[in-house]
Amino acid sequence: MTDTPSTDLPPLPEFDLFAFTPYRLAVAAKRTSDELARQYRDRFGITIPEWRVMVHLAHSGKVSVRDIEARVAMEKYEVSRAAKRLREAGLIERRENPEDRRLVILALTPEGHALMARILPMARAHQAQIEERLGPAFAQLEAGLAKLLAETD
Amino acid sequence: MTDTPSTDLPPLPEFDLFAFTPYRLAVAAKRTSDELARQYRDRFGITIPEWRVMVHLAHSGKVSVRDIEARVAMEKYEVSRAAKRLREAGLIERRENPEDRRLVILALTPEGHALMARILPMARAHQAQIEERLGPAFAQLEAGLAKLLAETD
DNA sequence: GGAACATCATTGCAGGTGCAATGGCTATTT
DNA sequence: AAATAGCCATTGCACCTGCAATGATGTTCC
Numbered sequence: 001m002t003d004t005p006s007t008d009l010p011p012l013p014e015f016d017l018f019a020f021t022p023y024r025l026a027v028a029a030k031r032t033s034d035e036l037a038r039q040y041r042d043r044f045g046i047t048i049p050e051w052r053v054m055v056h057l058a059h060s061g062k063v064s065v066r067d068i069e070a071r072v073a074m075e076k077y078e079v080s081r082a083a084k085r086l087r088e089a090g091l092i093e094r095r096e097n098p099e100d101r102r103l104v105i106l107a108l109t110p111e112g113h114a115l116m117a118r119i120l121p122m123a124r125a126h127q128a129q130i131e132e133r134l135g136p137a138f139a140q141l142e143a144g145l146a147k148l149l150a151e152t153d
Numbered sequence: 154m155t156d157t158p159s160t161d162l163p164p165l166p167e168f169d170l171f172a173f174t175p176y177r178l179a180v181a182a183k184r185t186s187d188e189l190a191r192q193y194r195d196r197f198g199i200t201i202p203e204w205r206v207m208v209h210l211a212h213s214g215k216v217s218v219r220d221i222e223a224r225v226a227m228e229k230y231e232v233s234r235a236a237k238r239l240r241e242a243g244l245i246e247r248r249e250n251p252e253d254r255r256l257v258i259l260a261l262t263p264e265g266h267a268l269m270a271r272i273l274p275m276a277r278a279h280q281a282q283i284e285e286r287l288g289p290a291f292a293q294l295e296a297g298l299a300k301l302l303a304e305t306d
Numbered sequence: 307g308g309a310a311c312a313t314c315a316t317t318g319c320a321g322g323t324g325c326a327a328t329g330g331c332t333a334t335t336t
Numbered sequence: 337a338a339a340t341a342g343c344c345a346t347t348g349c350a351c352c353t354g355c356a357a358t359g360a361t362g363t364t365c366c
Contacts, residue, residue: 022185029182031305032175141297147290152184255314
């Protein structure tokens, strides 16, 4: 037993990673978005950050990077790079804001609009499937998440 | 109004990103682990993947990369690279398994053991703080996560 | 017992990410 | 109106990640 360095040391406190809320949330988040990410990538060629930007543009019209950053839980450099890729893919367009030339105006192109018309129903279906699979636990999850998100805001 | 390309297109279906469970989980996971990640990094110089490996070694003794991969929701290359960094930092040691020389035996060094003795109480306190801040909503979150994790396993 | 197949861990590569500048613009102060 | 400070978006750099390929070992099947 002398070859195991821990043997003679005081025992460590018990700690169950599987009961650790940050871990549980990380695993849950990864599981739920991975399948989605794969679909978005394979079928539409976009990533999750790009998807978030697109969704925001879909219902907010023309906005700046700052608006998206504030609303969509992304750092502004993420928004900036997602927007760059989306622009190169022809899904959004970018103009200067004439009233404040530091700002940028992002908006869906017709191609981007068409893409969202295809993706959004899929996303709704995905959400419905989650709710169905969780059953009554869905409402509990929602209540818990609502409190957590409010507390950490 | 003719300068906005979306105006003449059929309206997109309503979609609220903030009610989208994968999004909510992603934000919740990021919020809860970011502060933790910063602490681990600034005070102990380790990352979240490294922390997970350390926790597993702390209560499982000597294990292989495969064991950790299976138990800790990490891909094996993540485990492998985390282990490499931890080895370079002197926190874990690595030996060959003589019974199956494809396998590797990872274990905490005394330094790693000492580090865990300092981190684990912090992690427990963090967990307690989450539970306190959420109050009754914590049990709901747990119930929801339990169902979700079981369903997607 | 040897060939084919499976498993374990690692790594090369391409691309994504976080941080800390940077450059351009606007607001504020004197 | 010039100087200073602040805000917006982007980018250079280093690091991290995901995927697929690799090499080394073990197992299975003829």
